[in-house]
Amino acid sequence: MSSYLETTYNVYKEAALTPDVGLCCTTNPIWELPGLKIPKIMQEMNYGCGSTVHARDLTNNPKTLYVGVGGGMELLQFAYFNRQKNGVVGIDMVNEMLEASRKNFIEAETLNPWFKSEFVELKKGNALNLPVEDNSIDVAAQNCLFNIFKTEDLKKAIAEMYRVLKPHGRLVMSDPTCEQSMNETLRNDERLRALCLSGSLSIKEYVKMLTDAGFGTIEIRARKPYRILDPKHYATDELIYIESIEVAAIKDPMPADGPCVFTGKTAIYFGENDYFDDNKGHVLLNNQPLAVCDKTANALGSLNRDDIFISESTYHYDGGGCC
Ligand SMILES: C[S@@+](CC[C@H](N)C(=O)[O-])C[C@H]1O[C@@H](n2cnc3c(N)ncnc32)[C@H](O)[C@@H]1O
Numbered sequence: 403m404s405s406y407l408e409t410t411y412n413v414y415k416e417a418a419l420t421p422d423v424g425l426c427c428t429t430n431p432i433w434e435l436p437g438l439k440i441p442k443i444m445q446e447m448n449y450g451c452g453s454t455v456h457a458r459d460l461t462n463n464p465k466t467l468y469v470g471v472g473g474g475m476e477l478l479q480f481a482y483f484n485r486q487k488n489g490v491v492g493i494d495m496v497n498e499m500l501e502a503s504r505k506n507f508i509e510a511e512t513l514n515p516w517f518k519s520e521f522v523e524l525k526k527g528n529a530l531n532l533p534v535e536d537n538s539i540d541v542a543a544q545n546c547l548f549n550i551f552k553t554e555d556l557k558k559a560i561a562e563m564y565r566v567l568k569p570h571g572r573l574v575m576s577d578p579t580c581e582q583s584m585n586e587t588l589r590n591d592e593r594l595r596a597l598c599l600s601g602s603l604s605i606k607e608y609v610k611m612l613t614d615a616g617f618g619t620i621e622i623r624a625r626k627p628y629r630i631l632d633p634k635h636y637a638t639d640e641l642i643y644i645e646s647i648e649v650a651a652i653k654d655p656m657p658a659d660g661p662c663v664f665t666g667k668t669a670i671y672f673g674e675n676d677y678f679d680d681n682k683g684h685v686l687l688n689n690q691p692l693a694v695c696d697k698t699a700n701a702l703g704s705l706n707r708d709d710i711f712i713s714e715s716t717y718h719y720d721g722g723g724c725c
Contacts, residue, residue, distance in 0.1 A: 409592035410550055411496055414449075418498035421446045421473070425597070430626075432475070438482050439513040440475055444506050447473025450545035451598065451628060451646040452576030455479040458721055459572055459650070464540030466490045467566060469529045469559075470547035474503035474522070478510050480543070481521040488523040491539075495528045529559045534566040542566060542573045549577040549601045560615045564653060573617070573651040578602040578628050580644045587637040594636075599629060602644060605665075605717075609649075613661040618654035619695075620663045622647060625717035647717070662695035664723070666716030669694045669702050673709030686710065693723025 403411070417425055423446050430453050432445050449472040460466075460483035468477050471492040480490045494500050507519045527533040529547060542563045551559055563573045580602040594600040603611070609620050624647060631642040654662075671678040671686035678686045680702065686692050694702065699712050 404555075406550075406552065406592040406595055407555075410596040413593065413596040414494075414496045415498045417447070417449060418496060418502040422449075425449050435479075435482060437514065437516060438479070439510075440478065441506055441509040441513060443509065444473045444475040444478065447502065447506070448475050449473070450476065450576055451578055452545065452624060452626065452648045454543040454545050454574040454576050454648070456574065456623065456648075456650075457483070459541050459574060460484075463489060465538065467532075467534060467539045467542040468492045469532070469542070469544045469563070470494060471499060471503045471524065472545075474506045474510075476543065476545060477503070477522050478507070478514075478517065480541075481517060485516065485521060487518075487520045490522045491534065492522055492524045493527040493529070493532060493534070494524070495526065497526065500524050500526060529562065530555055531558075532562045532566055536565055537568050539566045540568060540571050542571065543575065544573075545576045546578070546598050548575065549579075549598055549603070550595055551601065556611060557615070560611055560651075563651075564615050564617065567653045569653055571653050573612075573653075574649075575651070576646060576648045577608065578644050578646050579605050579608055579625075580642065581605070582640070582642050584631075584642060585638060588631065588642075591637070599631065599644070605647060608647070609663055612649070612651040613656075613663070615651075616653070616656060617651035618656040618661055619652040620661060621650040621652070621719045621721075622663075622665045622715075622717050623650060623719055624648040660697060662697060664693065664695050664719040666713075666719045667694055667696060667699040668692060668713045668716075668723075669699065670711045670713075671709060672711065673707075678710065680705075693719065693721075695723075 463484050466480045471494045477490050477492050581604050588600040628646040629644040668691045703712050
């Protein structure tokens with residue numbers, strides 16, 4: 403195992419043995435659905451930086467894979483939608499984390515009459531070499547793990563997720579991102595990297611890693627402030643602003659003209675007719691918003707019409723629209 407992965411192992415072994423409430427806090431509320439109660443210990447071991455649980459991904463009891471289980475909170479939330487024996491597979495490389503989450507699931511049984519620990523199958527394994535069959539998963543998720551990986555390992559981790567997903571399956575993620583370039587001292591600080599503070603990519607780089615792996619559709623669902631690295635406390639001359647994003651990468655075939663990346667852009671036609679048809683599959687009804695991917699936004703923009711408005715990216719895409 404490379405040195406930074408060993409450091410990561412030790413950081414999360416410690417976080418399993420002694421829960422660290424502030425480790426990866428974010429502005430997300432801990433949501434509970436009707437009949438779903440999250441044990442306090444799971445909330446204290448919420449080491450993610452957003453949510454990967456989106457109800458619209460979770461119809462028809464999807465077979466779910468969760469890599470990097472932490473305290474198990476999101477696996478419990480996924481199990482709420484699945485409710486079948488081994489319906490959610492959880493993989494972690496840290497023995498102590500697997501043990502801690504196992505205990506947390508037993509506690510979750512006492513709070514949630516519908517929940518059985520057997521809904522979650524915990525397995526020891528590495529994100530870089532998943533012990534999971536090809537094309538067997540509907541929804542795969544990871545929260546605040548991929549940002550820790552260096553480039554070659556990140557490529558492997560994404561390729562593994564792609565391999566195990568069924569066609570049209572989705573990889574749902576939350577990770578820190580940073581639009582500034584961090585210096586090498588920060589980048590190579592293994593502990594900061596393990597703590598999800600110095601490994602992040604820009605959104606553009608992050609999306610490219612996903613599309614390079616073959617994911618034909620990308621949805622950026624949320625973008626939020628996350629952390630500051632300031633010169634007084636970290637090895638940096640400038641203030642570094644880190645955000646967190648929620649992203650879904652869908653194993654759709656790659657379109658011939660490149661991936662569909664939804665960053666929350668919307669097109670609105672406001673001309674003299676009832677609608678505008680670009681004859682490429684996009685019909686804009688008069689003064690109705692239509693969510694479009696960045697590729698389509700660019701194509702509509704390049705028509706230079708004075709009756710089509712294209713919004714900026716909101717980084718809040720929530721389904722609908724067309725590519
Ligand atoms: C930042 S924590 C996130 C935990 C959880 N996803 C959450 O949102 O609370 C990272 C998790 O990934 C696990 N982990 C670290 N490196 C891993 C690897 N190479 N393969 C699998 N799991 C790993 C850690 O043990 C830990 O549970």
